[in-house]
Amino acid sequence: MTGTEADFKTVTDLVVGLLAGVDDERIAAPTPCEDYTVGHLLDHMLGLALAFTAAARGEHGPHNDAPPAAPSPTPPQDWRPLLEARLQVLADAWAAPGAWEGDATAGGVTFPAAIMGLVALNEVAVHGWDLAAATGQPYELDPATVDLLTGFVGQDADDQAAREGIYGPPVTPAPDATPQDRLIALTGRDPKWSR
Numbered sequence: 001m002t003g004t005e006a007d008f009k010t011v012t013d014l015v016v017g018l019l020a021g022v023d024d025e026r027i028a029a030p031t032p033c034e035d036y037t038v039g040h041l042l043d044h045m046l047g048l049a050l051a052f053t054a055a056a057r058g059e060h061g062p063h064n065d066a067p068p069a070a071p072s073p074t075p076p077q078d079w080r081p082l083l084e085a086r087l088q089v090l091a092d093a094w095a096a097p098g099a100w101e102g103d104a105t106a107g108g109v110t111f112p113a114a115i116m117g118l119v120a121l122n123e124v125a126v127h128g129w130d131l132a133a134a135t136g137q138p139y140e141l142d143p144a145t146v147d148l149l150t151g152f153v154g155q156d157a158d159d160q161a162a163r164e165g166i167y168g169p170p171v172t173p174a175p176d177a178t179p180q181d182r183l184i185a186l187t188g189r190d191p192k193w194s195r
Contacts, residue, residue: 006121008091010142015045015128016087019080021137028073031134032193033127034168036071038134042079043071045127048106049086052120055104055113056093064106087124094120118152125149126187129180133193146179153186 027039036044047068054064076082093099094117104116111119125141126149132139141149157170168188173181181191 006117006148007145008094008121011121011125011128011145012087012091014139014141015124015131016084018128018131018135018137018139019084022131022135026135029134029195032130032189037073038131039073039075040071041127041130041134042075042083046075046079046083046086047071048123049083049090051106052123053086053090053093055106055116055120056096056099058102058104060105065108067108090124121145122149122152126184129184134195136195141180143179146183150179150183150186153183157186
């Protein structure tokens with residue numbers, strides 16, 4: 001499976017399915033993302049959806065030409081419908097003809113679109129796991145996406161300088177870890193993290 005065959009909608013639908021299960025009282029609760037509460041995570045996801053949608057469309061502007069602003073600990077009051085809508089638009093943007101061709105810019109960085117699409121997919125998939133873990137919800141990515149992202153994230157697993165500011169050092173997974181747990185461990189997260 002190549003990036004251009006990635007099924008964004010499967011991942012965005014999975015994340016959207018978590019939103020109703022996020023208790024407003026948990027907004028200040030911790031997540032597997034160090035220094036991010038649930039509120040920070042939701043606000044970050046709202047922003048990344050805009051940035052990577054612009055990237056897929058080959059656009060330039062305030063959402064993707066500069067590094068992302070630090071997320072707010074308090075997402076907008078209408079964050080549920082807003083995030084659902086933005087994730088649906090994101091999936092549609094990467095499914096559009098030509099989205100994976102040429103160059104794409106997000107966070108002030110330009111990569112080939114075929115790489116940027118994988119960055120976007122990984123951001124949504126892994127932050128979806130963060131949200132599920134922080135709110136005590138089940139989360140299971142489809143095997144094809146896990147395989148694709150494991151290859152993508154794992155390509156620089158031994159080069160922490162290349163990962164700086166993106167991931168922490170990989171965590172050693174348990175011998176009986178699932179493929180998804182191995183992916184999460186590659187991103188520097190503990191697959192057994194719980195709230």
